[in-house]
Amino acid sequence: MAMNFDLRSSEYVTNPVIRYIGYGVIAMMLSVIHVVFLRFLEVSSVTPDLLLIFTVWIALVEGQFTGMIAGFLCGLLFDFVSTDVIGTNALAKTMAGFIAGYFHRPGFIKETIGSARFMMIVAVSGFVHNLIYNFFFLRPMQVSFLMFFAQYGVASTLYSTVAAIFPMLYVARKKD
Amino acid sequence: MRGFIEFVVRFKNYITLITLVVMSLSLMSIGNLSKLGGFRAVIVGSIGWIQSVFAWIPNPVALKAENTALRELNLQLAVEAARSRQATLENTTLRSMLRLPALTDHRLIAADVIGKTTTQQRNYATINKGQADGIREGMSVISDAGLVGIVIGASEHYAILQLLINRDTRVSAKVQRTRVDGILQWEGENTLVLKNVPRTLDVQDGDRILTSNYSPRYPANIVIGTVRQSSDEPNTLFRRIVVAPAVNFSTLEQVFVVDAKVDQERSVLERAVDERLTNRTAP
Numbered sequence: 082m083a084m085n086f087d088l089r090s091s092e093y094v095t096n097p098v099i100r101y102i103g104y105g106v107i108a109m110m111l112s113v114i115h116v117v118f119l120r121f122l123e124v125s126s127v128t129p130d131l132l133l134i135f136t137v138w139i140a141l142v143e144g145q146f147t148g149m150i151a152g153f154l155c156g157l158l159f160d161f162v163s164t165d166v167i168g169t170n171a172l173a174k175t176m177a178g179f180i181a182g183y184f185h186r187p188g189f190i191k192e193t194i195g196s197a198r199f200m201m202i203v204a205v206s207g208f209v210h211n212l213i214y215n216f217f218f219l220r221p222m223q224v225s226f227l228m229f230f231a232q233y234g235v236a237s238t239l240y241s242t243v244a245a246i247f248p249m250l251y252v253a254r255k256k257d
Numbered sequence: 258m259r260g261f262i263e264f265v266v267r268f269k270n271y272i273t274l275i276t277l278v279v280m281s282l283s284l285m286s287i288g289n290l291s292k293l294g295g296f297r298a299v300i301v302g303s304i305g306w307i308q309s310v311f312a313w314i315p316n317p318v319a320l321k322a323e324n325t326a327l328r329e330l331n332l333q334l335a336v337e338a339a340r341s342r343q344a345t346l347e348n349t350t351l352r353s354m355l356r357l358p359a360l361t362d363h364r365l366i367a368a369d370v371i372g373k374t375t376t377q378q379r380n381y382a383t384i385n386k387g388q389a390d391g392i393r394e395g396m397s398v399i400s401d402a403g404l405v406g407i408v409i410g411a412s413e414h415y416a417i418l419q420l421l422i423n424r425d426t427r428v429s430a431k432v433q434r435t436r437v438d439g440i441l442q443w444e445g446e447n448t449l450v451l452k453n454v455p456r457t458l459d460v461q462d463g464d465r466i467l468t469s470n471y472s473p474r475y476p477a478n479i480v481i482g483t484v485r486q487s488s489d490e491p492n493t494l495f496r497r498i499v500v501a502p503a504v505n506f507s508t509l510e511q512v513f514v515v516d517a518k519v520d521q522e523r524s525v526l527e528r529a530v531d532e533r534l535t536n537r538t539a540p
Contacts, residue, residue, distance in 0.1 A: 116374060117307055121316055126446070145270050153277045157284075161300055163374055164381050164410070164417055168284030175277045182270070217285065218424065229445055 104139060108155050111135055112162045127236045129244035132159050133210055136174050137181040137203050138248060141193050145182020152178030166217075173214040177206040195252035203245040207238040305383045305415030308372030323508035330402075363476060364516040365399075366390055368416075370509050380420040380443075382406070384512060387414040395474065397515040403480035403503030404428070404468060405512050418512070421481070421502055422447060429472035430481055433465040441466070441481060441500065449482060451498035458496070460487045466500050473524050476517045 111131040119128040132155040140148025156174035160167045184202045186193055193199060211234035219226055265272060368390075372383035386392050388411050398405040398418050406420040419425060421443070428441040430451060437458045439451040454460060464484040470477040486499040 113304075113307060116304060117311055117372065120319075120373065121314075146273060149270070149273055149277055153281070156281075160284075162304060164300070166285055167287060168281040171284065172278060172281035175274065175281060179270075179274050232445070 104151065105154075108132065108135060108151075108158055112155075112159050115159070116162050124240065125236070127233060127240050129240045130207065130210070130237060131244070132156070132170075133174060133177055133207055133241055134203055134245050134248065136178045137199075137206050137245075138194065140178045140181035140206075141185055141199070141202065142190055144185045144187075145179060148178035148182040148185070149175050150178070152176070169214060169217050172217070173210045176213055177210040180209055181206045191252060191255070195249060195255070197249070199249045199252075200242050200245045204238060204242040207241045208234075211235075211237050299412070301383070301410045301415055301417050302387075302412035305371065305385070305387075305412065305417075308383050309385055309415075312369075312371040319508055322505070323510070326505050326508050365513040366392060366516060368392075368512055368514060370512060371415075373506075373509065380423045380506070381409075382418045382420055382509065382512075384416050384418060384514070385414070386514065387411045387416050389413050391516060392416045392514050397475045397479070397517065398512050399479055399515060400504050400509060400512050402505065403482065404475065405504050405506075405509065407474060408514060416514070420506055421449065421504065422506055428475060428481065429469040430466050431469040432460050432484070433467050434461075435459045435464070438469055438471065439498070444499075447502060447506070448485075449500040449502055451484075451500055452495070454496045454498055455494055456489050456496050460484060460496060460498055462487055473527065476515055 115128070115131050119131075122128055136148065136152040136155050139151040143151070152174035153171050156169075156171035157167070159165070159170045159174075163170075181202050184193060184198070193202075212230065215230045215234045216226065219229055366386055368384035368386035370382050371385045374381045382405075384392075384398075392408060392411050394408055394411060396408045398408060404421055406418045406423065406426075408416050409419045410417040421428070423443055426441070426443045426449075429438070430441040431438045432451075435458065437454055437460055439454040441449050441451050444450045451460075451466065462484050464487075466481045466484065468475040468477055468479040468481060480503045482500045482502040482504075484498055485501040486497075488497050490497045
């Protein structure tokens, strides 16, 4: 199955079923990569959230509705793979997809993803994502939410934003 | 009907959002993976297999930290060995004098850590031993340094450990020197806190913390860590006791699963009394 990511909508795998299956396969690969390989990129216990970036990507390409569902499914997948409490990532990534969906501009997808705008959207979505995730994560603990979020939530958002530069550059290169 | 369809189409994004949020919250209320039964074993097995395939890839940062830790450990062990030889002689003499029964050692199952999720506060580890090796859910896990955590899931050949530095950790612990009891919890990063210790009790920096005899989950007298900071909590009657874990979780590679079964009779009795008291106090 050849996936073409140059984002020209007419060429971008026109069959939606194949496209969505492709998204599913990529999501599964990213979740396994996250759990198995991202320890090499760990900085003070923080890693970039690949599935968050992928959710934002889908929301910008497909729109808010699909972005939310993609976020929910990606989060659910990651909850299963990472042995986390099921539903935590699903909720956080659903919200991330919802927010990223607001920036969906049909006909200007390349311009959005292939520019710094994409990083900004990842930063905003990631911030809300980590805010929600940390809120539910810290519920059973007697730890200051603000302190914990400032340390891990903001760091994770920044790291994901920096990691978003790679898909951005890829699309920018294709655009040129 | 037409109006309803138009309403749904118009607000489909918000309706979908609410539906997905409700679904997520419902899933959260189910709890952790342990309530999903056999499905968990499939996930543990699959992820464990993938992690074992790539476990040979070294992590230079972790290797450097491990090297430093091993050098320090080597130095400490050399000193400890000399002390231990002296202590063994004294111990033998004292035991024979007091006719104390020998401490019962549990069977230890050695395992390699083949995967760790210590990122973004999800502190779990995967080991390459499972049910086929006698590992069951609820067994404690230790290393040469001290308590590592507990087995929360096992497939045929792999098991997942909930590390001590996990938000769900609650360990009944005691101070070795003064036998003061408390509940140990994780407070982020590499920090554990001993709770429920009144201000009047004697706990000092450097005191060693062990697992308590009261815990039905963890065997007693396993080293957990040392007190890093002990101070009075403002506006309460308790002390704030920060404990540094004895185990270096970032360089954890070999562990031992303690084959100590939970005392069923004790658990059943404690649960029954707890339920009875809860029912009595309920309105």
